[in-house]
Amino acid sequence: MLKNLLKKEHLILDMKAKTKEEALKELVSVFQLPEDKEQIILETLKKRESIGSTGIGKGIAIPHARSLVLDKVYLAVGRSKEGVDFDALDGQPVHLFFMLCAPPQDPNTTYLLALGKIASLARKLAKNREYMNIDDPDEFINYLLQLEGEQ
Amino acid sequence: MDPALEKLIRLHDLEKMEEEISSEEYMKIISKLRQEEDEEELKKMRDEALEAIRREKEKIIKELNKINPTYYNRYRMFKNAYGHGIAQVVEGICLNCFSRVPTSFITQHGKLLRCPNCGIFLYVPKGKKTEGERL
Incomplete structure (x- = not known):
């Protein structure tokens, strides 16, 4: 399922962001949306974060939101070797991000299914931080897909 | 972008978030993500999130009413009738009534428009082709 959403051009293996806001901005930027759409999505993601951090602990965060300005489901994956202060539940810096953005209408429920898949994947990734050592984008995506397949 | 349109989109997105957080399916995923199985704790978290969304919505509605008090009433009327107060083109x-909108709407991207057929507020994305452009 994640195979259709994971794209090399939506993957950042060396995130520059240091703060939560910078991280959200950097991740949204890979979707290459027009500026007005990008602003609205960023605002929605920030609102979502303000009501409860999506930094689930153990170095992983899953920012997600739905917005009227989108017409398909987008997934961005980012890794920060230094880590980002993301107000995670365990107070630890976040090293791996899965950003999921979707339109309001989603007849195939791709968004919720993907969120569920990412939740399962995150639990596996938290146990084994092998993702910190992979620097080739194809290899990184294959690693995630392999873990997803093992679920 | 027209300030009223921007506020209507933000209101729509917040209401989607509200619906999502209220759904059992979503809360099951959140419980899995947070590895939190205490139902009371999850309920508390959900109630706090819904309260925060409610406050945010109130702020937007106030701002919207300053621009034009009829906008929110109309938005609410459509929301009650169709489940959403603004639709995408x-x-x-x-995407509310599935009728074609005038070709001229594409050049009015960013303006507050209403569907000539069903009357709902519209968000017309930049660059989306209408029938006229394809012909």
């Missing part, structure tokens, strides 16, 4: 089609 995709490929020249209003």
Whole structure:
């Protein structure tokens, strides 16, 4: 399922962001949306974060939101070797991000299914931080897909 | 972008978030993500999130009413009737009533428009082709 959403051009293996806001901005930027759409999505993601951090602990965060300005489901994956202060539940810096953005209408429920898949994947990734050592984008995506397949 | 349109989109997105957080399916995923199985704790978290969304919505509605008090009433009327107060235009089609909107709407991207057929507020994305453009 994640195979259709994971794209090399939506993957950042060396995130520059240091703060939560910078991280959200950097991740949204890979979707290459027009500026007005990008602003609205960023605002929605920030609102979502303000009501409860999506930094689930153990170095992983899953920012997600739905917005009227989108017409398909987008997934961005980012890794920060230094880590980002993301107000995670365990107070630890976040090293791996899965950003999921979707339109309001989603007849195939791709968004919720993907969120569920990412939740399962995150639990596996938290146990084994092998993702910190992979620097080739194809290899990184294959690693995630392999873990997803093992679920 | 027209300030009223921007506020209507933000209101729509917040209401989607509200619906999502209220759903059992979503909360099951959140419980899995947070590895939190205490139902009371999850309920508390959900109630706090819903309260925060409610406050944010109130702020937007106030701002919207300053621009034009009829906008929110109309938005609410459509929300009650169709489940959403604003709809997207995709490929020249209003996603509320599925009728084609005038070709001229594409050049009015960013303005506050209403569907000539069903009357709902519209978000017309930049660059989406209408029938007229394809012909």
